[in-house]
Amino acid sequence: MLFKTRNFDTADVVLQACDLTVTLPDTPGNPGVLKSIDVTIRAGETVCLVGESGSGKSVTSLAIMGLLPQALQVAGGTIQLQGRDLLPLTQAQMRELRAARVAMIFQEPMTALNPVLRVGDQIMEVMELHTDMGTAERRRRAVAIMEQVHLPDVERIFKSYPHQLSGGQRQRIMIAMALVLEPVLLIADEPTTALDVTTQKQILALIDELQRDHGTAVLFITHDMGVVAEIADTVYVMKHGEIVEHGAVETLLREPRADYTRKLLQAVPSLSPRDARPAGDDAVLRVERLNKIYGGGGILRKLPQAHAAKDVTFSLSRGRTLGIVGESGSGKSTVARCIMRLIDPTSGRILLDDADIATLSRSALRPHRRKLQVVFQDPMRSLNPRWTIGESLIEGPLNYGTTRADAMAEAARLMGVVGLPADALARYPHQFSGGQRQRIAIARAVMMRPDVLVADEAVSALDVSVQAQVLDLLDQLQRDLGIAIVFITHDLRVAAQICDEVIVMQRGAVVEHGPAGQVLAAPAHPYTRALIEAAPGRSWDFQNFRAMPEVRHAEPA
């Protein structure tokens, strides 16, 4: 079965928001953040709110929880929880409802948990505030709910502090806290976005299981269409504070009515790999047995070592893209930073145009720097906020003796190439959106006419539609200039879209290396297979509104 096909028309309505309008009263023009939206959630149903950043999905959840920041104000409409209007309630009454009737889990469990309290005590605290159970009873309930969320070794974890747990375990604790009082509605705001795909899969399965056992209604906020396909019963698509379309998940993915939904779905990168370009024999970048070991060098005592990259070897020729794929902590960023020589590799060779740059000193490295450029993940921080775009773009060329006028002319030309107006050069980074800034960061790298571009999660912070544009831009630059790209990503969909070759890393070691088509379609290593199987919505071809053609699974040789 591909989708959930349950019907909830007869179930009780748990939450109904009618004509809900939220505005920014202190901002000139009183702009609407939510424009009379209607959402209905029934018992046992999973409703997904999906949309890009700034679409108002989180504001919707905060309005339901009565947790809107002061700058925002509900200007109209009603929110009814089991027939009771929430908007006129006082702070104290809302506090009673929260946790007891409506609970919420957040994206980042580390910040949502109190770092100085044991997690068991935090679960018990929820009951202490909302019930008059005795200590022994509270403890029993806490242990029971921790077992229900499948935490291993409950007694030990009960006494652990949040930092002693993994991200997935912390999110399980959050879910346990949210569900311990058996709320009728669980609001989950991007609860798996900060987690690795394999962990995400487990958490999604857990939410599903608990929902079935407890009959909780779930409002699930996400930007990821894959997750929607996995878990939703009903989907609401939001854009600029309005609901553009809603309906049962299968109908919506198969026959989207609104143009925006179609665009959103078509922007989801496909998991089927691109056709590889011919491999040249002129390797521009060769990495041989690269190792990086962190720590171990204490003066007074031996510190624990972390082997972040083990014998990584690959080569890359002009005009091709190599993807390095793995979960957090797999060492993919370490490899990127070693290649860039932002950190010094422990051993191994990095041959850039046949010159070994692995051990060069800072000054000896300078002539090679311009051949090797980087684009980072976070477009908000990768440009100096105090510099104009022009200053940022010409920084590199000026370092290599280009005159200011020449560099500026080139910068103006590149602005056109990356699709920004020429007057952008005189403006500051905060005047641009995330996607525009990422284009600027790419333009800054291209200013140097590099042979190799290292893109470290370069599209991970962007919305899917913007992501598609930036990937197109990279593709176009690669065709025009023959740049070789090392593309670091955790997202298999993105990797499938642009990589000719893929390296899969796990705990510092390369577990699989080969052409993208082979690695992604017929993975040989169990870890690669686990990664691919965990990719949400992998059996649906979003761009073509139909199921994926039968997924081929080659048996390992």
Add this chain to the structure above:
Amino acid sequence: MAQVPQPTSAMQPVLRALRLPQFGLGSKIAALVLAIIVVLTLLAGWIAPHDPLTMNPMARLQGPIEGHPLGTDNFGRDIFSRVLIGGQLSLIIGIATAVVSVLLGLIIGMIAGFFRTADAIIMRMMDALMAIPSILLAIALVALNGPSVGSVIAAITIPEIPRVVRLVRAVVLSAREEPYVEAAIALGTPMRKILVRHLVPNTTAPLIVQGTYILASAILTEAILSFLGAGVSTETPTWGNIMAEGRLFFRIKPELILYPGIALSLCILSINLLGDAARDMLDPRLKKRAG
């Protein structure tokens, strides 16, 4: 081609802070009081009715009389003139201390923050400097070099430097992890240029705030040193010296201490208030809360 303005950016927060409507009433009054004190002391040479050093044995310990608006001290010198002239040296010492410690602290802090190898050594030296009490250091320096303005400035500056160094180091440590700094390394920008053009501007705002606090505390410390006799030579009028001399006749004529004390307190209070206002203005988190 688009005209690209020079980055005036390091000055941007300062310019923003100077836009008066953003200040509260308290800081406006503080600014006014401080401006009056500074103008009066700067123009003391013209305003002061008497030479602050001229003694007049016939008019000792007088109350406010013709020609002596605040009366005279035990040598018959005009208190009003002495307080005005004394303020000059107090302010000069305060400003010099603030400027010198901020500049030295900035340089040392940048080095400590940016070069890992230097960090541990520099910071242990700073810990050692911090352990020196400025009053003992001043007494030692005065004992070595004789009382002079230079000794006093050095004595106050040296223990202040580590505080600035710690501040700058912390800012640099977090700023150097920013992707735009790493991008600059990848663009082949030399270390020196990264320090000056990418990292120094980040320290401007906290240093302005720290500078005002150093200014206020330096003026106070100078007064304490003079009061204890470890400051500039006793003949030179400073607020501290005037109070030190007035101490002897405090019971007969409390004004001897009162007037320089009021000038000192008002001056420090208003500087501190302005420092607070600058902090609120330059700290993005506080600004957000207010807005």
